[in-house]
Amino acid sequence: MQDYSVIGKRLPRLDGMEIVTGKAKYTDDIVLPGTLAGKILTSEYPHARILHIDTSKAEKLSGVRGIITGKNVPMVQYGFANFVRDEYPLAFDKVRYIGDEIAAVAAIDEDIAEEALDLIEVEYEELPSVFDPEEAMKPGAPRIHEHAERNICSNHVSHVIGDVDKGFRESDYVREDRFVTQNVSHCFLETRNCLADFNANGELTFWTSTSSIYLDRFVLSHLLKIPVSKIKGNRPFVGGGFGGKGETVSCQICAALLSMKTGKPVKITLSREEQFIADRGRHRWIFELRTGAKKDGTIIAKQCRAIADAGAYNSLSFLILMHSVGYFDIVYRVPNVRYDGDMVYTNNPPCGAMRSFDCVQLRLADDSHMDMLARDLGIDTIDLYLKNVSGPGDLTASRYKLDSNGLRECIERVRDDSGWRDKRGRLPVGRGIGFAVGASIAGAKSSNDDPDASSALVKINEDGSVNLLIAAHDAGQGSRTVFSQTVAEELGIAIDDVKVNFVIDTDIIPQDQGSYASRTTIGLGNAVLAACRDAKRQIFEVVADQLHASAEDLEAKDGVIYLKGSPDGRVSFKDEGGALSLCLTSKKVVFPIIGRGHFEPETEPFDWKTGEGNISIAYGFTAKVAEVEVDTETGRVKVLNVTSASDVGKALNPLFLEGQDEGAIAMGIGQALFEKLELDKGQILNPSFSEYKIPTALDMPRTIRSTWVETLDPHSPFGAKGIGEAVIVPMPAAIANAVYDAVGVRINEFPITPDKILEEVEKKGKLGE
Amino acid sequence: MKNFEYLEPRTVAEAVFLLTEYGDEAKVLAGGTDLIVQMKLKKQTPKYLVNIKKISDLDYIRYDNKFLRIGALTTFSALAQSTMIQENFSILMDSVRAVGPLQIRNRGTIAGNLCHASPSADTAPSLLALDARVKTVSLGEERMIPIKEFFKGPFATCLKAGELLTEILVPSIPSNTGGTYLWLPKKTAVDETLVGVATLVTLDVNGVCDDVKIGLGSVAPTPIRAEKAEKLLHKKKIEDGLLSEVGEMAVDEAAPRSRAEYRAKMVSVLVVRALKESVRKVVSHMRN
Amino acid sequence: MKCLIRLKVNGETYEIAVEPRKTLLDVIRNEIGLTGTKKGCNMGECGACTVLLDGKAVCSCLVLGVEADRREVITIEGLGNGVHPDPLQEAFVKHGAIQCGFCTPGMIMTARKLLDENPSPSEEEVREAICGNLCRCTGYVKIVEAVLDVARSEKGGRDAGLLSHR
Ligand code: FES
């Protein structure tokens, strides 16, 4: 393997001191003189026609500066995926869930804005509503969107490969299971927000906590009819995203509209309760799974019927359904596959993208199901996976091209590192060990109307220091630092000589689509690499003259530019008389030397009816083993330790990879054991951290072992693949399987709470198997 | 939050005067960990907020071998740091440990916690088992209220308008007595209590139960004593069979609402565990 | 009606007129302009707003500004800065105990308080101490490591930071 000077090192975050000293500015920390506070009025009904909105009393309240309703905002629909746009900035005809935005107020402070909301009178005509996706699909169910027959988002998805029925007939054993997953919330600590400032020249400047400032700019431009050149987006530090800040939402649009109305800067920061309601987290899925296998564990056929509750608007739901198809067959080689899926509108709060694009729910169901299948067949679960696991170079049933795939190695690694062979089936009652796998896209592909491009600028200054200008939507993953490592490695300079921007300002920073789809590592990484090479080429041309060599034969490493294979042909990068001095006197270049880099993945055909098509540049893989202890009297589960191995392509900075994995393990534990948005007729019953609980330091296992498998993906800089999403995928299923191992009960409706465990244990009559 | 007038009395008399003057429109602010949240949620909208924290002589922990006296402004942190409580009232210390994280313990007061009267207040079951009482002051009157009579319903106490809780009194614990508070949080390790059980057991030299008190939290509209369950143990030797009977009896006395079935089961599990632990403490004490 | 309060924040005295309903968190952030202290929930549930009030770690969102009259507050900005950082601040960077960083100021304040009171905590004591500070990003692993690392290196005479001068 190639040896690197900066890549692969455990370097700390370059923006770390900003954060730990409290200097890092997040959106809510930014203040403009005379900023007004905005608040949004939302629907109290799950489904109702808006007959009349009276804002007159609110307008008279002292301190109120402006109010907008659906009547005076642009009647332009928006939504993340352009073929299923179904939202308006503020509802004007009807509301479709409790929380649907109706009006917004700007006032001199938040308390007054809040008081003004109480004074707005809305007259509704309640409509029949529906909250269960299976009910919503039935004929005669209330129709939530005019365009959606049977409340089905976009279209039914049907993916069939081989002959599934024949496959089941030829199987020695067929197992069926039904699982229901729960709604989970992102719970990033910084709620969504926006500070917008519209000025006399018709220019809009905004600051917002986002995973895609360019998308926000695009949506605002599209809605407000302001050219993008006159919209300046700023993305300061961001307090977590996990997929939940990739979509432009009402609070951003309302801040802009209120600023346009009042002529003053307006800031909207959602309260924690408002965030829970507007969050758009994980969907509730219903999975009916069927798998047929030979006695030796060879899988012959797999079938999935999936129905998911999209909530009141599409958001990213339909796209998520598309991914679910591919995630069903990405981890195995199966000749016969059928996946039937529907994303269904209901009057629940909308769901959206969250870490792994819901692969975690699918794998939770399927890995639970496969664990049972293995037990039925009398085969060790890990052996069953190893028998059927997908491999490098595979083209999956859904047409994913797995050019690099280290899943087998991940599985073997966690088996060996966790002591699986000694523990599985041998632990005392109440202790158990469980295994599961995960996968995720690691990048995106462009489709015809949706380019997935990244660009980067590298500026080499006359003193040899380098400015890297990139739209790295870093929310803690460390991408700013990793790309600085990339620059240092590629130019052969010290990381201290690289300065990267912490804030993304759309006026000056070259565009990148944002951090979603684990795309940054490959997408932006390739752009940064290209920018470095562009800058390097310019320097090399000058140095080549001096060394009487050709630029192609030069290389930069550890502060020196040298002629490949020739020990004497070398110049220092920045010392007196070195490459930079040459450049200063050369007519071929001017300072700063600017390298431009651009990357756009190839466009590949994708079939929206079947969910088939190579959706990503690369795919990340992971396997995890969890060991748990179940208190057999109280049903409480303690996760004792977790062993994890992930195919990251190439570990660019192990410190950050561990951070991603450890954070995902925490999130996975929450999802497995207690996190659930409680809904009653569309009303969220637990919109606070005191009722919707996330893991604390005391809920974590005391031992976590994170390791990497390096498969060097051919499409990526240094071979690395984004892994932030894949790492969470196996965690809930590993726990579910460990709980089964511990007490012999299977909970089919998640999360796995003590109540349910005890109930099942009691039904079963005795512990263990 | 709705606006209010902020008042800072310096003496109990002054506080009581203000509370009498403003009646239902006034609220007492102590640690604020419950009240401020209620006010933000607009579940409480007092016109007058009476901050009693500037009253100088309400923050104390004293023990004179007959009574433990805790001033109304004593925080959970102060209680947690008291070696005297640890040595003489370990059951109460268990309860204090169940209360929130550090930041909440540093602000929250035990008196405020009682006055908030949440059915899940962690100190209540222990104080019930300890037969504690609270001292109140109102205009021209002082009352001593047994803790058993203090709670009137979820978030409701017998305090009258204008009445201020000033002190908690806990009688000393007889010898050969062991006490334990056990609790299960709702979901995570740091969470509201789902079921809390305090048991206080006094044994005679033969290991026969002289006295048993069982306090239950979070399984009825108020924290309660499981008196029927206590009676089952009276003058009996504590054995496994009897213990599960006691657990079942405690379940009968409880009336949980949400997650009722599970909560009920947990009452019996925790009652049995707490009694065993209490007995273990007495026995190990007797041996020493 | 506003009340005039005088409070000391990170050693500086401020006199401010505030509405009684404004929390200490809002006073620190909006009136004084120290935005290092974060608002994650505003309900005392996440610990992001943790500051030291008269030396005690509290959720500043549960304290009224008026209650801080004549009292002393230390925020993350007062703990150390880029030139004179607190050892905990450095350790958090070095160990990768920060991701999005939104929980970090509160987390560090709580950890500082722990180490001041208990210079050699066990891992369990560290976890216990920070259990009121939610972090959605890190899984707490590296946070615990960072705190323990500082505890080890501070034992036997800590290089006095700003805090211990007071
Ligand atoms: S903001 Fe104060 S605890 Fe969350």
Ligand code: FES
């Ligand atoms: S680092 Fe993001 S919440 Fe802790």
